Amino acid sequence: MITFRTLAELRDSVGQHLGHSDWLTIEQDRIDEFARATGDHQWIHVDPSRAADGPFGATIAHGWLSASLLPVLTKQIYSVDATMAINYGVNKLRFPAPVRVGSSVRAGSTLIDVSEQGDAVQLIVRTEIAVKDAAKPALAAETVGRYYLREAQ
Numbered sequence: 001m002i003t004f005r006t007l008a009e010l011r012d013s014v015g016q017h018l019g020h021s022d023w024l025t026i027e028q029d030r031i032d033e034f035a036r037a038t039g040d041h042q043w044i045h046v047d048p049s050r051a052a053d054g055p056f057g058a059t060i061a062h063g064w065l066s067a068s069l070l071p072v073l074t075k076q077i078y079s080v081d082a083t084m085a086i087n088y089g090v091n092k093l094r095f096p097a098p099v100r101v102g103s104s105v106r107a108g109s110t111l112i113d114v115s116e117q118g119d120a121v122q123l124i125v126r127t128e129i130a131v132k133d134a135a136k137p138a139l140a141a142e143t144v145g146r147y148y149l150r151e152a153q
Helices: 007-012 028-038 050-051 062-067 069-074
Strands: 003-004 017-020 078-080 082-094 104-117 120-133 139-149
Touching: 007 104, 007 120, 028 062, 062 069, 069 104, 069 120, 069 139, 078 120, 082 120, 104 139
Parallel strands: 003 078
Antiparallel strands: 017 104, 082 139, 104 120, 120 139
């Protein structure tokens, strides 16, 4: 894992691939908990019997569940030594392939841009969540975060 402590370190890393997270297996319990939290109980996510005969052959994780894994996966790749971090948004987000129950996923991130925004440093990071043994990623995102660095610039 890479820890950025200064604006200079961040700027020097623009365009660089930062690494990969560990693999995380997506179990039905996680999918069901996400369905309860969001109210999205579509059968392709929560009904294993019906989903077995559906287009994916099993239940699949919600796309937004994949997106919600970004913090837990990317914190294994990089961190910023900051007093506070804020999710500012997503420039791009796509779900090219499903995550079938029991599949393992991992993230890989590239730092795209660093800019100063008032007292904060804004990072744009491109992250893909890959599914083990799958041709396409489950998620491709360009996230925007703002960090208030500990070290004076």
